[in-house]
Amino acid sequence: MRGNNPMQDPVLTIRDLRVAFGPRKRAAQVLHGISMHVRPGEKVALVGESGSGKSVTARLVMGLLQESRDTHASGSIRFDGIEAVQGGAQIAARRGNRVAMIFQDPTSALNPTFKIRGIFRDVIRTKDPKITDAAADAKAEAALAEVQIPDPTRALDSYSFQLSGGMNQRVMIAMALINQPSLLIADEPGTALDVTVQAQTLKLMGDLAASRGTAVMLISHNLGVVREFSDRVYVIYRGNMVEHGRNDQIFGQPQHAYTQALLSAIPKISGGGLPDLPERSPAFEQPLIQHPGCAEPLEA
Numbered sequence: 001m002r003g004n005n006p007m008q009d010p011v012l013t014i015r016d017l018r019v020a021f022g023p024r025k026r027a028a029q030v031l032h033g034i035s036m037h038v039r040p041g042e043k044v045a046l047v048g049e050s051g052s053g054k055s056v057t058a059r060l061v062m063g064l065l066q067e068s069r070d071t072h073a074s075g076s077i078r079f080d081g082i083e084a085v086q087g088g089a090q091i092a093a094r095r096g097n098r099v100a101m102i103f104q105d106p107t108s109a110l111n112p113t114f115k116i117r118g119i120f121r122d123v124i125r126t127k128d129p130k131i132t133d134a135a136a137d138a139k140a141e142a143a144l145a146e147v148q149i150p151d152p153t154r155a156l157d158s159y160s161f162q163l164s165g166g167m168n169q170r171v172m173i174a175m176a177l178i179n180q181p182s183l184l185i186a187d188e189p190g191t192a193l194d195v196t197v198q199a200q201t202l203k204l205m206g207d208l209a210a211s212r213g214t215a216v217m218l219i220s221h222n223l224g225v226v227r228e229f230s231d232r233v234y235v236i237y238r239g240n241m242v243e244h245g246r247n248d249q250i251f252g253q254p255q256h257a258y259t260q261a262l263l264s265a266i267p268k269i270s271g272g273g274l275p276d277l278p279e280r281s282p283a284f285e286q287p288l289i290q291h292p293g294c295a296e297p298l299e300a
Ligand SMILES: Nc1ncnc2c1ncn2[C@@H]1O[C@H](COP(=O)(O)OP(=O)(O)OP(=O)(O)O)[C@@H](O)[C@H]1O
Pocket: 021, 022, 030, 048, 049, 050, 051, 052, 053, 054, 055, 056, 057, 065, 221
C-alpha cells in the first residue's frame, strides 16, 4: 500500500516546532520552527547533514527529550490525535505501541544482557500483557522468519552480541513492527552496516511496513538512500526546513541550493561532508521551498 492519498488525515503532523537546549538564558536553538506531516502508510524521508536536527525531531516525536529541564520545546507535534510537544514519558505511555523507532546501531540498541527471546517477550507484552511465553515466542519466530532470519529459534536463543550487525538490524525491524505501529521512525538505519546490507535491510523494512500499512519516517543524511526509499522528502538545514516535495520533484527539480549541494554529493560513498560549501551561504538561508505538486500546506 502506498500512502499517497492527500485526503487521508496525517498520522503525524508537526507544526512550527522549535527547540532549544541548555539553561534558559544560554539555551542553544536547534530547531527553528519546522513543519512536516506523514500520512498513513506513507514513506517520508527527513534528510540533512549531520547536526541539522533530524534526530532531535525524531526524539521529540517519541517523547524522549521533553522530560529534561534543559529542553525548551514549542509548537505542535500531533500523533494519532494526541498533542506531544510537551509531556515526554506521559505522552509516550498514552501512545503505547502506535509509534516505534529503530536506531542507527542495532547491536547497541539491543540490551546485551538479555537473550533476543526475552527482549521480544517484553516488547510483545507492552501491547498484550497476558500473552503466554509460548504464544509470544511463536509470534517472535514468525516475525523473524518474515525478516528472513534463517534459523529464528537459534536467533531467539542468542544474545545480540552473538549475531551479526545485519542480523541485529533485521531483529530490530521485526521487533519494531511486531505490535503493528501506525508509524515507524527509522533513524539512519543500517548506517553502521556495509552499503549492500544496508540497502537490502531498508528494502525489507519498506516492504514489510507497506504490507502492514505502517507509515515510515526515514531519517538519513544520504540522498542516495532516500531516493530509493521514499514517497516524499523533507530537507532540513541547520534546524530549518528548506524544501519539501515528492521524491520525483526533489530529485528531478531540486529548487534549494542546499538540496542541490546534497544531490551533488550522492556519488561520494565515503569521505563524508559536502563539497566546498561556504560556512554560511545566502543561498542556503532562503525560506522554505514547497513544490507546487506537493499539495499539502506545511503551516496550519
Ligand atoms: N539533548 C541535547 N542537548 C543539547 N544539544 C543537543 C541534544 N541533542 C542534540 N543536540 C544538538 O542538536 C543539534 C542537532 O542534533 P541531531 O542529533 O538532531 O542532528 P542530526 O541531524 O540527527 O545529525 P546526525 O546525522 O549526526 O545524527 C546538534 O548540534 C546536537 O549537538
